[in-house]
Amino acid sequence: KRVADPVLQIEELDKRFGGIVAVDGASFAVERGSITGLIGPNGAGKSTTFNCITGVHRPDGGSVVFDGTDITGESPERIANRGLVRTFQIARELPEMTVLENVMLGPKGQLGESIWRSVAPIARGNVIEQEEELRDQAWETLEFFEIDHLAEEYAGNLSGGQRKLLELARALSTDPEMLLLDEPMAGVNPSLERKLLDRIHDLQEEGYSFLLVEHDMDVIMEHCEHVVVMHQGQVLAEGPPATIKSNEEVIEAYLGG
Numbered sequence: 001k002r003v004a005d006p007v008l009q010i011e012e013l014d015k016r017f018g019g020i021v022a023v024d025g026a027s028f029a030v031e032r033g034s035i036t037g038l039i040g041p042n043g044a045g046k047s048t049t050f051n052c053i054t055g056v057h058r059p060d061g062g063s064v065v066f067d068g069t070d071i072t073g074e075s076p077e078r079i080a081n082r083g084l085v086r087t088f089q090i091a092r093e094l095p096e097m098t099v100l101e102n103v104m105l106g107p108k109g110q111l112g113e114s115i116w117r118s119v120a121p122i123a124r125g126n127v128i129e130q131e132e133e134l135r136d137q138a139w140e141t142l143e144f145f146e147i148d149h150l151a152e153e154y155a156g157n158l159s160g161g162q163r164k165l166l167e168l169a170r171a172l173s174t175d176p177e178m179l180l181l182d183e184p185m186a187g188v189n190p191s192l193e194r195k196l197l198d199r200i201h202d203l204q205e206e207g208y209s210f211l212l213v214e215h216d217m218d219v220i221m222e223h224c225e226h227v228v229v230m231h232q233g234q235v236l237a238e239g240p241p242a243t244i245k246s247n248e249e250v251i252e253a254y255l256g257g
Ligand code: ADP
Pocket: 017, 020, 021, 022, 040, 041, 042, 043, 044, 045, 046, 047, 048, 049
């Protein structure tokens, strides 16, 4: 349970929706530079935990500490500006904009609008420079994910797997320190999945930290250093993948639904 150098610390997190207790006193930490897996059966509270961490929901109790700073209840935009960025379980690209424009805009509802707001007041000459810089960065990101050949395609025309890559590219466009990925591999074909995982490892080598919600146990076991298991809003177990895999309670939670 102790983490030497935590980038993210969740303490006693609570979130209720009316009578539903979605997150119930969950505590865990993410080691800086790690890929930490967050698993658990459907309805365990994983997405809600993400929403509480990234400011989409205000938690009813508990705290979220990022890089040593208490960020509990801050706005999604402020949290993204701090370098903590997420992707959504359902990709949120803008279908009527091109892939390049989507990456230039960044993740909608998190940092996207603020980039344009910060561009807007700048003197006319600089707007063009700024836009060119944004465009160059977006191209680099597209090349990194090997979707640069799709730059001028409308995002709405992408396959499910390509949309997942775009979702990650948009999150990365803000130059974050930590990424929370909510089922990034769902609906992605095996070759794209391999590509996505390779990119995640490349980014890890550059120093990024990851919290990864993923249903595929093989992916979790192979790619995460540390695994946190949620069940009914609580942290049921955590530890290295090998320990988690053979944990009786974890097996029960999955089989018992
Ligand atoms: P997971 O991502 O692990 O599948 P969720 O966090 O999505 O689980 O959901 C946890 C519980 O909270 C579920 O019972 C779900 O129905 C409920 N829940 C999640 N979001 C909302 C919401 N916005 N309003 C009401 N109930 C919600």
